[in-house]
Amino acid sequence: AQKVTQAQTEISVVEKEDVTLDCVYETRDTTYYLFWYKQPPSGELVFLIRRNSFDEQNEISGRYSWNFQKSTSSFNFTITASQVVDSAVYFCALSDFNSGGGADGLTFGKGTHLIIQP
Amino acid sequence: DSGVTQTPKHLITATGQRVTLRCSPRSGDLSVYWYQQSLDQGLQFLIQYYNGEERAKGNILERFSAQQFPDLHSELNLSSLELGDSALYFCASSFTGQSNQPQHFGDGTRLSIL
Numbered sequence: 733a734q735k736v737t738q739a740q741t742e743i744s745v746v747e748k749e750d751v752t753l754d755c756v757y758e759t760r761d762t763t764y765y766l767f768w769y770k771q772p773p774s775g776e777l778v779f780l781i782r783r784n785s786f787d788e789q790n791e792i793s794g795r796y797s798w799n800f801q802k803s804t805s806s807f808n809f810t811i812t813a814s815q816v817v818d819s820a821v822y823f824c825a826l827s828d829f830n831s832g833g834g835a836d837g838l839t840f841g842k843g844t845h846l847i848i849q850p
Numbered sequence: 851d852s853g854v855t856q857t858p859k860h861l862i863t864a865t866g867q868r869v870t871l872r873c874s875p876r877s878g879d880l881s882v883y884w885y886q887q888s889l890d891q892g893l894q895f896l897i898q899y900y901n902g903e904e905r906a907k908g909n910i911l912e913r914f915s916a917q918q919f920p921d922l923h924s925e926l927n928l929s930s931l932e933l934g935d936s937a938l939y940f941c942a943s944s945f946t947g948q949s950n951q952p953q954h955f956g957d958g959t960r961l962s963i964l
Binding site: 779 | 852883885892893894895896897898906908938940942949950951952953954955956957958960
């Protein structure tokens, strides 16, 4: 069975600090996909990034970066020079290739509530 | 704006009642997913449709049902409602419904059972 663990329930930092959100996953499949979503206070879920299990290259997009390490089954998300607008709940999610024909829906972690204080 | 439209945004009803939530996927997307977000269970996958056919089932209760119509919009029907069904219900869509594709979510329907 798939599982995603986000051990940090809530993180509070002061603006301009760097912050890393942890995500650890479990799956028996060799082909799988990892995602991060952002849920701002307004409630919608916003797609941030997808990573497949064969691509361990780290990715950077502006102030956001992602570190994927298969050896530790982790897919961590770092925000550099955080801003108040980054305040949201961030979800890590997993989708594997072989479950139900590759279409079982996403397995989400419980989310990390990130608070950026001015 | 994800391009996924959900109506209504809010719904307040009583126990024992039945409601229908509606979702229009992004233009060009053939697959629709439904999720439930509650404080105790978090975000849970309910069901997926692809081009009108049910493709996968998650933790969907027997009191709940869904369908996808020929124009690709989808409806989630919740019946015999209980207090515990109060939650935020999300619809998401993707192009072919394969697991490698990101799902784009609507703004959700907040259901409150009194």
